[in-house]
Amino acid sequence: MADYLLGIDYGTGGAKACIIDPEGSVLGFTFEEYPFIHERPGWSEHEPALYWEIACRLVKGALLEAGIRAAEVRGIAVSSALPSLVMVARDHHPIQRAYNLMDRRATRQVQWLKDRIGEERMFQISGNRLEDHPTIVNLLWEKENRPESYQRIYKALTIDGFITLKLTGRATLNVSAGGFYGVAYDLRELTFDTDLLGEIGIDPELMPTLFDCTDIVGEVTAEAAAETGLVPGIPVAAGQVDCNAGYLGAGATEEGDIQCNLGSVGNFGLVYKDVEFSFSPIGRLMINFPYTVDSHNTYITVPTTMTGGQSIRYLRDSFSQYEVEVERVLGVSSYDLLNLEARRVPAGSEGLIILPFLMGERTPIWDVHARGVIFGLSLNHTKGHIVRAMMEAVAYAMYDSYRLIEESGLKVNLPLVLNEGGAVSALWRQIIADVFDVPIVLVKRRTGAPFGDAILAGVATGAYPDFSVAREWAEYIEPMEPDPANHRRYMDYFSLYKQLYEHVKEDFLALAELRERT
Numbered sequence: 001m002a003d004y005l006l007g008i009d010y011g012t013g014g015a016k017a018c019i020i021d022p023e024g025s026v027l028g029f030t031f032e033e034y035p036f037i038h039e040r041p042g043w044s045e046h047e048p049a050l051y052w053e054i055a056c057r058l059v060k061g062a063l064l065e066a067g068i069r070a071a072e073v074r075g076i077a078v079s080s081a082l083p084s085l086v087m088v089a090r091d092h093h094p095i096q097r098a099y100n101l102m103d104r105r106a107t108r109q110v111q112w113l114k115d116r117i118g119e120e121r122m123f124q125i126s127g128n129r130l131e132d133h134p135t136i137v138n139l140l141w142e143k144e145n146r147p148e149s150y151q152r153i154y155k156a157l158t159i160d161g162f163i164t165l166k167l168t169g170r171a172t173l174n175v176s177a178g179g180f181y182g183v184a185y186d187l188r189e190l191t192f193d194t195d196l197l198g199e200i201g202i203d204p205e206l207m208p209t210l211f212d213c214t215d216i217v218g219e220v221t222a223e224a225a226a227e228t229g230l231v232p233g234i235p236v237a238a239g240q241v242d243c244n245a246g247y248l249g250a251g252a253t254e255e256g257d258i259q260c261n262l263g264s265v266g267n268f269g270l271v272y273k274d275v276e277f278s279f280s281p282i283g284r285l286m287i288n289f290p291y292t293v294d295s296h297n298t299y300i301t302v303p304t305t306m307t308g309g310q311s312i313r314y315l316r317d318s319f320s321q322y323e324v325e326v327e328r329v330l331g332v333s334s335y336d337l338l339n340l341e342a343r344r345v346p347a348g349s350e351g352l353i354i355l356p357f358l359m360g361e362r363t364p365i366w367d368v369h370a371r372g373v374i375f376g377l378s379l380n381h382t383k384g385h386i387v388r389a390m391m392e393a394v395a396y397a398m399y400d401s402y403r404l405i406e407e408s409g410l411k412v413n414l415p416l417v418l419n420e421g422g423a424v425s426a427l428w429r430q431i432i433a434d435v436f437d438v439p440i441v442l443v444k445r446r447t448g449a450p451f452g453d454a455i456l457a458g459v460a461t462g463a464y465p466d467f468s469v470a471r472e473w474a475e476y477i478e479p480m481e482p483d484p485a486n487h488r489r490y491m492d493y494f495s496l497y498k499q500l501y502e503h504v505k506e507d508f509l510a511l512a513e514l515r516e517r518t
Contacts, residue, residue, distance in 0.1 A: 002072035003463045006062065006234075007453025008055060009242050010080035010159040012100055012264030013310065015051070017058035018450040019066040019073070022463060024473040026447050028066030030058040037097060041515050042368070044102035044359060048086050048094035051159060052166050052227075060229040070231045075461035076167065076220070077237040077453040079245040080159035081264070082180035083134050087142065090154040092165055096146065099138050100159075101265065102306060102359040104368045106133050106141040113137065113183065117200065125196065126179070127187035127278035127288050131366045134182025139202055156181075156206045160239045167228075167236050168218025173208035174238040175296075179289030181207070188275055190290065211238035213292045214460045237460035240292045242449045243269055243302055249452030250419050250443040251474025253293050253467050256411035259443075260432065262422030266308020266394045268402065269300045272410050277301070282408040285364040286401065292456060293467045301410075303363040303401030309421040311356050311390050312338065319383070339425050341384030342391065347434065347486045348493050349389035351376045355501060356393035363401045365501065369508040375500055391428045392490070395435040396497045402436055415439040417476060420448040426478070434486035435494070441476035 003022040009015065014033040018026050032054050037045040063070055085099040110130055113122065122130055130137070135156055142150045155161075155171040158180070165171050173181075175190040184196040194204040211217050220234040240248070247259045247269050260268040271291055278288035278299065291300040307314070316323065316334050323334040357370035374386070405412070416438050418429050423442060433440040445451065458464040 002068070003074050003458070004066070004068055004072050005454040005457045005463060006059070006073050006076045007245070007450035007455075007457060008058065008076070008078045008163060009245055009449035009453055010051065010078075010163070011242060011449070012081045012102065013313070015054050015058060016448060016450045017055075017062045018447050018454055019062045019068065020451065020454045024469060026445070026451065027068065028062035028064070029447060029450075030061035030065065032058060036100070040105070042104040042360070044100050044104075045097035046100055048098040048162065051086070051098070051162060055163055055166070056228045063229055070225075070229055073230065073234050074463055075235045075237060075457035077457040077460065078160040078163045078239045079242040079449050079453050081242045082158055082177055083132065083182075084159045085135050085138050086157045086159055086162040087153045088155055088157060088162065088165065088171075089152050092169075094162070095149050095152050096142070098159065103138070104133055104360045106137045107368055109137050109140040109144065112140070113200065117196070122183050123284060124279065125184065125186050125193055126182050127275070127283070128179065128182055129284060129366055130182065131368060132182065132287065132362060133368075134180050136181050136183040136200075136202060139206065140200065143201065153206055155208050157208060161208055164217060164236055164239060167220050167224045169221050170218040171208040172217040172238055173210050174213045174240055175210055176213055176241050176244060176290045176292060177239070178210060180241070187278055187288065190296065213238050213240045213295050213456060216460055235461050237457050240453070240456055241289065243267060244292045244300065245449035245452035245456070246420050247300070247452070248292050248455060248467065248470050249448060250417055250445070251471045252417070253471045254413065255298070256413040258412055258414070259417040259419050260398070260423070261420045262309045262394070262418070262428065263420050264308065264310040264313070265304055265306055266398055267302050267304040268398060268416070269302045270405060270410060270412065271298060271300050273298060275299055277408065277410065280408065282404050285366070285404060287363060301405070303398065303405065305356065305363070305394060305397035306361055307356055307358040308394050311358060311394060312387065312422060314358060315387060315390060335425070338387050339427055341382070342388035343427055345384050345388040348489050349385045349392060350380065351378070352381055352385050352389040353493060353497055353500065354386075354389045354393035355497070356390060356397055361397070364404055365400070367505060367508065369512040370501070370505065371508055371511065373500065373504060388427075391425075391431050392435070392493070393497070395432045396494050398432070399435045399494065400498070415441045415479065418442050420446060430480055433480045433482045435490045437482045437487045439482070440480045442478045444475040444477045445473070
């Protein structure tokens, strides 16, 4: 069997697959979007049957593009955006739709856990705040609201865990993704607290078997091979969180490495060694979980705004029919057209400020009820102003966490590496450089998370002795320096951005209560 490696990643809004050769060259790459289902306010779901259907198409397409035989694939690894939840029955078929990371419905279950167990007790176990609506919280929602289907659940899986199940027939969970189950997942011991699970009424048997990211959890079954175009017997690794996969693929292997993604959500990840940061006053405002590289001793904090690249996708899909039609007719990217409009607008968007909380917000404000606000809109403002103001808003939201990370004293290896999604926009990268006041580079190879998955598959199968190849293969281009004048202007706007949120945060709660009544 040759040393070709297959990586598959499920983001919030689409899936990717890639095949690499032993030297790290991408031979085949495929991508397919899938729709969001927002049936009710605060709900965000996918149709889980699509995950596997898309996997089969992506794998076949990648094999075809790579021009290799399936028997030449040495290993496979899968990642996905988290938290996510795919509930499966004993026959491995999904029960209900799948939760994706923007789902925020389980507010009552969060409050019940705070009242019953205590917020501090759960934090001292999980190293993460409860408001992120992790998998265990969503299971409680299912138990309360759909008890009949809840009784049918065999295992509660992540998206990547579901694909690994379909590939191997085994229900598994990697220790990094375990952090997103929350509540009873012990971040120090990397295992579930079964006593606490029993106390809150969740059967520990619903939890998949835990593995290190680099463990081989099974092999491709004959049935999966027939559906995907693979061959039986290919080893499958335990997998990783998709942001870890993206950071790894772009060379983040050392303490202090920092990278930023502008996928559906906007985040940056900083690799650190001391797990106790997770339990510190600043660490408790962030999202913390084990990193893929040496996952028992290395961690990553991933400050996250709920709608990063998704915010621009929303503007495109809902308000940019002209740009979408030009793309259809002429093949010019609708996103490029929106960027051109935004480029004409000066820093600060001529007094237009957006709170980009289209699906609530995570770090550092942790407000499930927050929603989007456009402030200062005038007749002189155009679509370009709104697009640029949304880019600036996402930068403000991430900077709100970055300034706290700076205060914490964690090691930070600059420049900040921009990676996937909206990072392709030079305008957006410069905005982030100016807001953060840091130098920025763009990773040249933007295959993204599936490339990191392929590297993980290589380490898991012994094709590579360790993760150092990720560092060796990373190449950074298009360096940018922050503009001091723009940074000063942005800090003035950032102060107003923060003030606006303080003014309306109680109104967000009132709005949520009004929605509940209607």
